[in-house]
Amino acid sequence: MTTGTAKQKPRVHPGELLLVAILVANLVCGAGLIAALRADLTEERIAHESKLASSKIDAFLWGKILQFASAAEEGRGNRKDAPATAFVGPVSAVSDLPAEGRFQRVRSGSGEWLPVFVGTPRDLDQRGVVLPLGFLRNGAPTRERFLLGTISLADLNGYLGDLKRRGIHCRIVDAGGNALLDPEEGGTVRWGSVYRSGGRASVLGGALSREWSVQMVIPDAGSQLPLLPQAVLALFFLLNAGMLLFLRRRFIHPSEAALEAITNTVASHGELLPESPGPRYVAGAVSSLLSRYRMETEAEKRAIEESFERRTRETADSQKNLLAHHRLTKKMLQSRQAGEVFEILLGGIVEGYGFPGALIGKVSDDGHLVFHGESDPVSGSPLRIPLWHPGSLLARTFWSGNLLHAAPLDLPHLPEEEAILDASPVFCIPVVRTLKVHCAEAKNCGDRSCPSYYSENLKCWMRHVPKDFFVPEANPEIFREAISGCFRCEVFPSSALLVVRSVPSGKIVTRENVVPLSNLASEASLALEVVSLYDSMKIMAVTDGLTGLFNHKEFYQAIRRELERARRYQHTLSLLMIDVDDFKRFNDRFGHPAGDVALRSVANLLRICARTTDIIARYGGEEFAVILPESTPAGALMVAERIKSEVAAHNFIPNASIPVHLTVSIGIYSSVNGNVSEDQMVSFADEAAYTAKKSGKNMVVVKATG
Known part of the structure; x- marks a missing residue:
């Protein structure tokens, strides 16, 4: 044992003698x-x-x-x-x-x-x-x-x-x-x-x-003592010896052992000690070491607390954003109009995610991105960006997909886009409804020669956006007609371009914080699909699947509605009941597919001959009905004659060696002030059509006005 710098002679402790005994x-x-x-x-x-x-x-x-x-x-x-x-x-x-x-x-x-x-x-x-x-x-x-x-x-x-x-x-x-x-x-x-x-x-x-x-x-x-008792006794003696050694080490010389352990510990932590340090010197070194560790621990504690607070804030913000995401998704999925979905999406990004500079440009029928939040500096109307113009950065982004622009003004763009792209960075993402049906299920054109007729991928408009479009110096008029035609097609989904800008009063756009925005835009695409399905269901509920005209149920609701208007405003209401002559013979001769095409052709001829305010419906089978609001009997007769002439002159089998024609028998009934029920009016007009068919067909018969 050493004390200070002098070595002391070890002495026998009384406790050691007791342990030996x-x-x-x-x-x-x-x-x-x-x-x-x-x-x-x-x-x-x-x-x-x-x-x-x-x-x-x-x-x-x-x-x-x-x-x-x-x-x-x-x-x-x-x-x-x-x-x-x-x-x-x-x-x-x-x-x-x-x-x-x-x-x-x-x-x-x-x-x-x-x-x-x-x-x-x-x-x-x-x-x-x-x-x-x-x-x-x-x-x-x-x-x-x-x-x-x-x-x-x-x-x-x-x-x-x-x-x-x-x-x-x-x-x-x-x-x-x-x-x-x-x-x-x-x-x-x-x-x-x-x-x-x-x-x-x-x-x-x-x-x-x-x-x-x-x-x-x-x-x-x-x-001949068994091995187990001998082993137990030997283990007992060893345990006793070990316990005695432990007692000697722990309780007989605790100060010397503690001093030696503390000295070794202090030396291992970098403190410089003399060869044989005394207790006071070691105590001073321990105090210095503890003070240093206390300061390091306090600094580490502050760092841990700051990290915990930061993570807590991030978790709270994440939970808040997740809650806002679910709330906005629910509201968008409950919407029944595409415009309402766009408004909810924009409001959620501005208010929920803290990006007040966000804008959304809706795609118009004429092929423009219309930003209602920005005005044209010349006309003062909402800013319109043509989507067929290859020089437009927003147009190229719309057709290519989402993109984060760190310095958008350094890229080729149109002058009118500077009002949107002046705040950088800018994140742009198209919001497009994804269709999952065949084109033939969405359109009634019946054009089987169209390459998209049986396609499950309805992005047929992408064929009209070639690679040359993404060259800013290309001529915009080359692509205008093809791209504009896609916008007018009913297959083209409701779409918009979301532009998230960095403004001083909001967050800065980064790759990390635009991830939830991209997810929310995907939810908006799903909501647009729900809106499309809802619109399709509404159309399917009131239209005939073969001809696209109103069905029997909607016909009665329309005539009931028009009779009520006629009674309220004392208007004249006319009804045409149209029956295709000898249609069964046509089906037997040319087949039912040709009969379906003929019925669609008759429906198209009715659309051509009728006014825009007239209501055309397929009553059932080969019977059609046309409701003429505010039409006199003379005016109804003129429409009926025109329909009869157009149908009789139409060739229903274009590929046949000789023209194939069909005729119609039309019955007309007019109510002066709507003083009849819908069943009576249909019955009178149908009776007149039956009279026309019995009188030789291809005729128009007018029932006496009630």
């Missing part, structure tokens, strides 16, 4: 535990082996006794001596048992005395160790009352020898401790006070009055 005590206790455990295990093993050996010896002796009893029974009726067998020696008849044999009577398991007597084992020269046995014969002469014989104990002596080879020393002793059967008599085993831990077990289970017992000694039984 505790460690020695633990070792002594551990050794005692091992000794006690070994003694207990030795006692248990000897007791177990003694019982096992006793049971085997009992089984052997009882078996020999029974063999002898059987041999004695066989020789009961024979006075002569019985011959010897492999296990039982010669049996002789005597008057009494010899005293030197120390015979004792054997009891049965129930306690009764048996006629069998057991003597003390003795060693014979030829047979080895034998067990003398006597058998009492009831009713025999006195001099032949007992049968005396021996049985060999060689097998038992061999069994005890096997136990010896296993390290188990065993012998049979009487009640006085005298050895009756000892396979290692005179050996190294001393059966005295040295092996006092030996085990004993009775022989023949108490069947003898002077009991025999098995005496057993296992010298090395305690050395």
